[in-house]
Amino acid sequence: MSGLIYLDHNATTPVAPEVLDAMLPWFSQTFGNAGSAHALGHLSDGAVVHAREQVAALLNASPAEIVFTGSATEAINQAIRGALEAQPQKRHVVTTAVEHPAVQAVLQHEAAKGVEVTVLGVDGEGRLDLAAVEAALRPDTVLLSVMAANNESGVLFPVAELGRIAKAKGVRFHVDATQAIGKIPVDVVAWDADLLNLSAHKFQGPKGVGALFIRRGVRIKPFLLGGGQERGRRGGTENVPGLVGLGAAAERAARLLPEMDRVRLLRDHLEAGLQAIPEVRILGEGAPRLPNTTLAAFAGVEGEALLLKLNQQGICVSTGSACSTGHREPSHVLRAMGIPEAYAKGTLRLSLGLSTTEAEIDRALAVIPPLVTELRSLSPFAR
Numbered sequence: 394m395s396g397l398i399y400l401d402h403n404a405t406t407p408v409a410p411e412v413l414d415a416m417l418p419w420f421s422q423t424f425g426n427a428g429s430a431h432a433l434g435h436l437s438d439g440a441v442v443h444a445r446e447q448v449a450a451l452l453n454a455s456p457a458e459i460v461f462t463g464s465a466t467e468a469i470n471q472a473i474r475g476a477l478e479a480q481p482q483k484r485h486v487v488t489t490a491v492e493h494p495a496v497q498a499v500l501q502h503e504a505a506k507g508v509e510v511t512v513l514g515v516d517g518e519g520r521l522d523l524a525a526v527e528a529a530l531r532p533d534t535v536l537l538s539v540m541a542a543n544n545e546s547g548v549l550f551p552v553a554e555l556g557r558i559a560k561a562k563g564v565r566f567h568v569d570a571t572q573a574i575g576k577i578p579v580d581v582v583a584w585d586a587d588l589l590n591l592s593a594h595k596f597q598g599p600k601g602v603g604a605l606f607i608r609r610g611v612r613i614k615p616f617l618l619g620g621g622q623e624r625g626r627r628g629g630t631e632n633v634p635g636l637v638g639l640g641a642a643a644e645r646a647a648r649l650l651p652e653m654d655r656v657r658l659l660r661d662h663l664e665a666g667l668q669a670i671p672e673v674r675i676l677g678e679g680a681p682r683l684p685n686t687t688l689a690a691f692a693g694v695e696g697e698a699l700l701l702k703l704n705q706q707g708i709c710v711s712t713g714s715a716c717s718t719g720h721r722e723p724s725h726v727l728r729a730m731g732i733p734e735a736y737a738k739g740t741l742r743l744s745l746g747l748s749t750t751e752a753e754i755d756r757a758l759a760v761i762p763p764l765v766t767e768l769r770s771l772s773p774f775a776r
């Protein structure tokens with residue numbers, strides 16, 4: 394869609410041309426079932442093996458530790474439910490108040506079945522208190538489940554420290570790295586992760602393809618039983634084009650990671666411009682954050698109204714997580730951060746990508762301030 398300015402890369406990203414090129418032959422030329430014993434099957438199996446190596450290399454893992462899934466959501470379900478089922482004598486999980494709905498929904502489901510879930514809060518900048526995490530882990534704790542990077546605020550949790558704490562207490566450590574891949578280095582060894590999930594469409598791969606890292610020796614029960622694919626850990630005929638795309642996107646993400654420095658400069662330029670607007674707050678500004686994400690809050694403005702106005706001008710943004718768009722209540726992340734109502738109602742998430750240009754940021758900065766002024770003049774919340 395030429396002419397559109399896309400500042401919603403945390404919702405999803407375009408498939409990179411080199412990723413699409415890698416995928417195309419696997420739809421209708423070399424289309425074999427990776428489980429078939431003939432030449433076409435062998436070709437597909439080889440492609441899946443290669444994709445597994447590419448994903449493992451991105452994470453500093455071994456290929457045997459990678460299980461392919463249909464999404465990050467599926468990988469999260471598998472990680473949490475599988476870890477709980479593998480240690481039925483332990484019935485306690487620790488997580489945070491700002492996790493993605495996928496993690497929250499699985500844990501709510503488990504809580505209804507009797508699992509005790511400790512949900513740790515964050516401070517006004519979205520930061521976690523490490524001492525509180527340490528104090529929350531008990532002998533009957535199965536799992537510590539946290540995100541590496543928040544999808545709304547971009548705030549980074551200190552995953553390496555959290556991994557050390559969990560390991561010292563003998564607790565499994567699950568990291569939702571969906572928003573981290575391609576934006577910051579991700580290393581399952583440095584993070585002491587036992588389980589880590591990702592999703593290809595967040596780093597210019599195809600939608601509907603994800604992966605779960607399961608550390609060697611970590612037992613978790615599979616829940617998608619079927620034809621023995623993924624060494625019995627996830628049944629279902631392999632999505633060969635999708636996995637080829639995931640592998641190519643993983644390799645590309647690792648190669649282009651240094652380019653995030655340029656994205657960070659553009660993001661900083663955007664924030665400097667936004668901060669010239671009266672009564673604006675950049676949420677999470679005091680915490681380590683992803684280089685591409687700005688969560689800006691404009692007092693006295695409806696975020697939804699601002700989103701619609703920007704949409705009319707060809708600028709695509711979000712008011713929070715993509716999933717919460719359409720709901721007018723401040724998101725669970727904003728509530729957990731204790732953002733005052735006047736600001737929480739007026740939040741805009743702008744998430745940049747590798748293709749974002751300075752001209753696009755300048756255009757956004759030319760459009761947003763007058764729209765904020767206009768909406769404030771109309772808003773019953775305006776002071």
Ligand code: PLP
Nearest residue numbers: 464465466493544569571572592
């Ligand atoms: N976890 C986080 C932090 C996310 O941002 C998302 C998607 O927005 C997910 C999990 C779910 O990813 P998927 O839609 O690929 O299942």
